[in-house]
Amino acid sequence: MIALTLDRIAEITQSRIYGSAQSSEQVTGPVVVDSREAAPGGLFVALGGERVDGHDFADAAVAAGATAVLGSQPVTAPQLLVDGGDAEVVAALGRLARAVVRELSGTDIIGVTGSSGKTTTKDLLAQVLxxxxxxxxxxxxxxxxxxxxxxVLRADEDTRFVALEVAARGIGHIAHLCSIAPPRIGAVLNVGTAHMGEFGSREAIARAKGELVEALPDSGAGGVAVLNADDDAVAAMASRTRARVVTFGLAQDAAVRATGVRLDAVGRAHFTLEMAGRSVPVRLALVGAHQVHNALAVAAVAAECGMGIEDIAEALGAAGPVSRWRMEVTELADGVTVVNDAYNANPESMAAALETLRTIGEQRRCHAVLGHMAELGDGGRAEHERIGRLAATNGVATLLAVGEEAAPIADGANGVPAWRGKSLTVSDAAEAAAALRERMRPKDVVLVKGSRVAGLEKVAEQLIAMEGAQ
Structure with a gap:
């Protein structure tokens, strides 16, 4: 973070200096909400939680070196006191970030949104930039x-790029995030059915995701909207932005295009990247055909930031997974392949994961451990059944539906007459791991995927730990 005195932060955040805090003291270190991450010169933001209250850890944060505490309840530590509870503390945090952004004259802010793939694309983009x-x-x-x-508050005068993932749980959420850190470039990956239960329709989801391109500056000020040409709802966002539009995808008229897409034996995509009249081969280290669109979005952004096509291709090929439980592939000693994609799930990402399983598991026995997909609303049962049918059509040998809410996945698979596999509905991750151990043979492939609340990463972890114990 750029250095700011407490009196300047108090002015920005609309708080007041309280207790032993000295107005001339500076915050130069990280801004954190976890006292265990407090460091010399930092600012600890105290928020109430479901189990603990951050104000109770104010002294510990200052003992670790934090200059002061930003909170809504008086504490004995040096403090910037906000009136109005947690909501006002969060608002104050946003005001502080916005003020810092105004000082970052040499920094490009890039926003990435979409129903799926945001985190992986953000991670990939950061490695390339x-x-x-x-x-x-x-x-x-x-x-x-x-x-x-x-x-945003981690940035300082030397920061060249800030690559941000922007999510929406309702209309106006992305617009609010963009007001905190206004992006110059915005990439929209897709509009799917994630959070359908909250938004009610795909059109409403598109309206929310499109707030990113609406927040961009006009083309004369350098604004660039990077849009998926293969997604009709995303392509339609071109009419909602003042920024210059750059498209990506497999479509022939996409400005940044992939041709000759193929997957190798472990599911990594190879393709030819075409842009600005030039082409170059790309070999991704990431697993899954769906990574092609993520990579194309990154290529489009990188080109707008001044990177040449050869350097883009090299950087894409060198980039690996960063965030946990997203297509993590582990090869066990007996030849079993475990694909841990348990961080989250929606119908589109489930379908992509099952397609990757089919590719990796060609001529091998495949098992799918699937949890429920949260927040799908009234169409949830039908979507779960559809995923079950897709798993069966892809020829999985064993389908484990974990939890009662995931049971329709097994029902869908059982409704495919030609399927010769076995489906089970189990109660939790431990039971799923036990059922797998009974059925697995050397060289099998296992996919583990479900919404975050299902905690299915424990299945993959138990399988891997089991090998280590042998």
Whole structure:
């Protein structure tokens, strides 16, 4: 973070200096919400939680070196006191981030959104842009009204790029995040059915995702909207932005295009990248055909930031997975392949994962451990059944539906007459791991995927740990 005195932060955040805090003291270190991450010169933001209250850890944060605490309840530590509870503390955090952004004259802010693939694309983008200059990106899916400003506040005068993942749980959420850190470039990956239960329709989801391109500056000020030409709802966003539009995809008229897409034996995509009249081969280290569109979005952004096509291809090929439980592939000693994609799930990402399983598992026995897909609304049962049918059509030998909410996946598979596999509905990750151990043979392939609340990463971890114990 750029250095600011407490009195300046108090002015920005609309707080007041309280207790032993000295107005001339500076915040030069990280801004954190976890006292265990407090460091010398930092600012600890105290928020109430479901199990603990951050104000109770104010002294510990200052003992670790934090200059002061930003919170809504008086504490004995040096403090910037906000009136109005947690909501006002979060608003103050956003104001602080916005003020810091105004000071970053040499920094490009890039926003990435979409129903699926945001985190992987953000991670990939950060690795590519790092070759051009110091780059800040959030860890994992740090993409809400707290994680967003915390990420921005890691930037300083030397930061060249800030690559941000912007998520929406409702109309206006992305617009709010963009007001905190206004992007110059915005990439929209897709509009799917994730959070259908909250939004009610794909059209509403598109309306929310399109807030990113609406927030971009006009083309004369350097604004660029990077849009998926293969997704009709995303392509239609061209009419909602003042920015210059750059398209990506497999479509012939896409400005940044992939041709000759193929997957190798372990599911990594190879393709030819075509842009600006030139072409170059790309070999991704990431697993899954769906990574092609993610890579194309990154290529389009990188080109707008000044990177040449050869350097883009090299950087894409060198980039690996960063965030946990997203297509993590582990090869066990007996030849079993475990694909841990358990961080989250929606109908589109489930279908992509099953297609990857089919590719990796060609001429091998495949097992799918699937949890429920959250927030799908009234169409949830039909979507779960459809995924079950897709798993059966792809020829999985064993389908484990984990949890009662995932049971329709097994029902869908059982409804495919030609399927010769076996389906089971189990109660939790431990039971799923036990059922797998009974059925697995050397050289089998296992896919583990479900919404975050299902905690299915434990299945993959138990399988891997089991090998280590042998």
């Amino acid at each position: 790092e070759r051009l200059g110091p780059t800040i990106a959030p860890a994992g899916s740090y993409n809400n009204e707290i994680g967003h400003p915390l990420t």
